[in-house]
Amino acid sequence: MFNFIFTADKASKKPLYEQLYSYVADEIKNKNIKENERMPSKKALAKYLGISVNTVETAYSILVQEGYLRAVARSGFYVCKVDIPVGDRNFEYEEEQESVTAYKADFKTNKVDINSFPYSTWIKLSKEVMYSTPEYLNSGNVKGDYELRESIAKYLHEFRGVKCSPMQIVVGAGIEYLTMLLTELFDRDKVFAVENPGYKKISAILRNNNRKINYIDVDENGLCTDCLKQTDSDIVYVTPSHQFPTGAVMHVWRRMELLSWAEEGEDRYIIEDDYNSEFNFSIKPVPAMQGLANSDRVVYLSTFSRVLAPSIRIAYMVLPKKLLEKFDKHFGTYSSTVPRFEQHTLNKFISGGYYSRHLSRVKNIYKKRRDKIIQSLGNADISGERVGLHIVVKTDKAKEIIEYALKCDVKLYDMDDYYMTENKKSNSIIIGYAGAEDDDIELLKNIFDKFI
Incomplete structure (x- = not known):
């Protein structure tokens, strides 16, 4: 029993009794200390490890409370049966990445003008x-x-x-x-x-x-x-x-x-x-x-x-x-x-x-922004501009424009992606403009100038 090796980590913030508890618990779980094996007395283990009896007593007390050991009166401490289920502990989790927009301009429909908050x-x-x-x-x-x-x-x-x-x-x-x-x-x-x-x-x-x-x-x-x-x-x-x-x-x-x-x-x-x-x-x-x-x-x-x-x-x-x-x-x-x-x-x-008052102010901001967007699109077939914070552009070249925009690091949205049933061919582009800056609108204009 005295063959197990416990070395205290003096640099650790974890108390010595907790380090000893963790070591013994791990040895029991890994079957290095067998079921029903008698543990050394508190005094004997303290002398063997060169630590205080109080430290061993505290560690043993936690091990008993958690079911790793059982205390038998006038006999000592014995190892309990601890079966650890075998599972896949080697599963590798992909590091979760916070989504960051990689586009120069993203015409999402759920954006707002953050500067006007x-x-x-x-x-x-x-x-x-x-x-x-x-x-x-x-x-x-x-x-x-x-x-x-x-x-x-x-x-x-x-x-x-x-x-x-x-x-x-x-x-x-x-x-x-x-x-x-x-x-x-x-x-x-x-x-x-x-x-x-x-x-x-x-x-x-x-x-x-x-x-x-x-x-x-x-x-x-x-x-x-x-x-x-x-x-x-x-x-x-x-x-x-x-x-x-x-x-x-x-x-x-x-x-x-x-x-x-x-x-x-x-x-x-x-x-x-x-x-x-x-x-x-x-x-x-x-x-x-x-x-x-x-x-x-x-x-x-x-x-x-x-x-x-x-x-x-x-x-x-x-x-x-x-x-x-x-x-x-x-x-x-x-x-x-x-x-x-x-x-x-x-x-x-x-x-x-x-x-x-805030609503009145942002309505004026969004109205001007909508007008700039519409003006930048020239003769495009536009709908949905009366209400809300996005417009719809109908064109036979919708998919070409969306694909070209991606190459320019500009994200536009295809109406077809919002159909729930069989594939539809709407020939329509959705453009949210609430969060669009002047530079974004200029990028949009340059893209549409190539097609319309």
């Missing part, structure tokens, strides 16, 4: 909230703190015509998270319908939840209601204010058709994703469908990420009464996924009038 105001309000209300370190309401929901309800009524009380609003960390919760509120046999082309993350969430999905074609007026009626769909997910990615705006008459479809079936619902509705540059925006409905069949979804910044993960949904009752039953014991300090900073930002 109201840093000083946001920091000031954050400090006010943090120093004045330390109780926000405690957990809050799963739906979000009432003060923020009250501000959201007031804003939605004034700017989007949404009819709701703060009690109907649920605040969460992003549209995707809220959609996951929302999906759980519908019976498992309910069939979902999504736009085609459309926002692929929503389809992924539904697939991950093992839901049946019907893909409904989109035309110049948004989701085709006639196509929807030919399916067995119960719930439809739409982006009527600015269809993603085509940019189509759903006319009022089609919104009414969609609302009628919901009324005609039992437990049918419309999920209205109203992203980008704040950015309407040419006409008075069409009110949200939720406000047009006289019934309780529309779930309203939106986010602050588009106006403020993508990393500020604060979104919200307005639930009809029946789904609200289900939410309280299913998720009443959950915790909010948005920190309360951030909630109350945003609340002060909205209620203090900062949000509306």
Whole structure:
């Protein structure tokens, strides 16, 4: 027994008793010290290793507590049976790399102008909230703190015509998270319908939840209601204010058709994703469908990420009464996924009038940027420019332009990649412009000059 070799590492910050414990535990796990073998006494081992009896006693005590040794009265310490499962411990993990954009210009649709973020105001309000209300370190309401929901309800009524009380609003960390919760509120046999082309993350969430999905074609007026009626769909997910990615705006008459479809079936619902509705540059925006409905069949979804910044993960949904009752039953014991300090900073930002002023300022910035983009594209066939923060360019040379742009370290996006079913040939390029600088626009102009 005294043949095992233990050498203390004097440079280690780990205490000597812990080093001895680790050594003996490893020897037992590796079967170098056999089951039922009697360990040397505390005094004998201390003398052999030249360390104190207290050090050995502490190490033995931990080994007994963890089940490596058993203490037998008036007999000593014996090794317990310790079977370590054989597994692949040699699996090599690839080092996780943070994604870094390698392009000179990337015309993503989810970018914002980071230079226009109201840093000083946001920091000031954050400090006010943090120093004045330390109780926000405690957990809050799963739906979000009432003060923020009250501000959201007031804003939605004034700017989007949404009819709701703060009690109907649920605040969460992003549209995707809220959609996951929302999906759980519908019976498992309910069939979902999504736009085609459309926002692929929503389809992924539904697939991950093992839901049946019907893909409904989109035309110049948004989701085709006639196509929807030919399916067995119960719930439809739409982006009527600015269809993603085509940019189509759903006319009022089609919104009414969609609302009628919901009324005609039992437990049918419309999920209205109203992203980008704040950015309407040419006409008075069409009110949200939720406000047009006289019934309780529309779930309203939106986010602050588009106006403020993508990393500020604060979104919200307005639930009809029946789904609200289900939410309280299913998720009443959950915790909010948005920190309360951030909630109350945003609340002060909205209620203090900062949000509306910031929105007005960035709308002017984005309008000028959109105009520069359109001007740089010359005679290109452009659509989707009235609302939102991206445009669509239709051209038979779409794939050639996208391929050439990549060679120039410029990333453009193919409409075909957003179709859910069989390969489509849209001949369309999607260009997000919110984060585009003047140099980016010049690069874009040079690319299109070669083709159009």
